[in-house]
Amino acid sequence: MSAIATPTTPITRRAAGTKHKKRPRTASEWIVLTLSIVGALLVIAPMLLLLINAFKSPSEYANSNPLELPHALSFDGIRAFWSGHNFPRALWNSIFISGMVAILGVILSVLNSFAIGIGRVKGRTWLVLVFLMANLVPQEMLFDPLFKLYDKLGLLSNSWSVIITFTVIQSAFGTYLLSSLLGTFPKEILEAAAVDGASRFRSLRSVIVPILRPTLSVLMVFFFIWTWNEFLLPLAFLNTSDSLTVPLVLQQLNGERQTDTTTLIAGTLISIIPTIIFFLFFQRTLTRGITAGAVK
């Protein structure tokens, strides 16, 4: 971004500053606030609807308006989904897959970007673009060849098919982000490490990675959540009921014709809960990460 000249003198700044605090809130400001709140309520309205209806018994659901609160709490739907659809297994699959991708993806990103950002190898601009292709290529391009490959390797319906694939796809973004960060890494630190006799790998492990830790944890959070939300390739690679992830279990339930609506609603609510918990835990990391990722 081009540098901006700030045409303000200290005098106007002070004047504006004091003026701002004393001015009472105007009617139009209240209107803007109200509209922002109404908009936010619209955004969470579908989830509120879920919450209201997930605890109704099938008969109460059939006889009530979706906007009515339940008269008595019924856990039938939740119980039916939890045990009938092997939800704990799906939850574990999702956690294992997303967790492994988060860790392996960050390790791979660090290795790639070390060579590009610190090593400054020849043709590094092109290398970043080559790695970035992994993020650009549509997944249906990968789907058929990888399906056959994993079939041959006996990895179909095995978490590792998805882990390997998404480690590569996510590390594309990590490589891209970390390369530009490491490109401006303070050389004095590396020189000091080299003078102390540290090898390249040693400087990477004991100097660079600890300094990068905040960024790496942001990347990990993102890799985790992106992988958790993936749909197409897991749908293609994971075909046994033991191997499904949370979104796949829910989608399968949605496709079954005889499903009780209350089971479906309860299932949707339960599938959202891990994400919401994760969101509350990492809210700050997430907002930091989105911006770090998009724009520097």
Add this chain to the structure above:
Amino acid sequence: MSSLTRIVRPQKRPAEAARIPERGKSKLGYWLYFIPGAILISVVIFYPIVRNLRLSLYHWRGGRAAEHFTGFDNWFALFHDSAFLQSFTNIALVVVAMVIVPTLVGLVIAAALFDVVGRRFGGKISSLLRATYYLPQILPIAVAGVMFSWILKPNGDGVLNQILSGIAGHAVTVNWLGGQYSTAIASAMVLMIWIQIGYPVVIFMAALQRVEPELYEASELDGANWFQRFRAITLPQIRPEVFVVSLTTTIAALKVFAPIFILTMGGPSKSTYVPSFYAYEEFIKGPDKGYAATIASAITIVVFLVAVIFIKVQTRSERKDA
């Protein structure tokens, strides 16, 4: 500056700054660190790309059937395939839903939250609202899709129909997802807007933090109203972010799959097909995997072209600024 442009034009540094004193070690050693990445990306990304590009020149029923070389027949067929042309026309609507509406509305929401709510009512309220707008972004799209298909069920079973019936005073029985093309695609667009809206809001709000508050205060003293400030200061200042948001969402729009898969399965009668879904269907059920590979290759080419054009335009406009 956006990191995309940093990649295209890496920052220039004096040659000696890049050197780290290392006794007798050459840069060659750094290539070792690419080995895992290079192997994995070759297997997971490049092998499928090459394989599909090659397969697009063949007719192949799949399995053990023989592959028949047909040259560019599949590619010519693509341009006469009404399902494919429809799927690409639908992409225009997906771009409206995933790029244009979220960027414009996101700009307004971000400006309102930052400029008015944050400044006049406190940062806590504005970050709470920001988090609420962002929430749909982190829900699994499949889960969001199931939620919407529950709300949009046809006839009296649908939540939306029941709510509308309550308001209208008579029974509303719209078949939102299956009745006709216009309501089906509109429903999918609403879902996409709902998912996307929080992304520009968060990015633009962060961008606004970077703008010197003095700029606003000075213009306020000069008597500029909110809209004038928005046009003269906010928009030009956050242009790099607007660019990044449009680039990333356009690419996401070209690749969109899950909302269509969950909500409409391409129906009614193939009218809500998008290219990704079409390629998937052809790979699974189609008689010719070569044709499926052609569709997938076509999408890939378009995605790469769009990315290159965007980056070129951006580089040029920044050079003009400089």
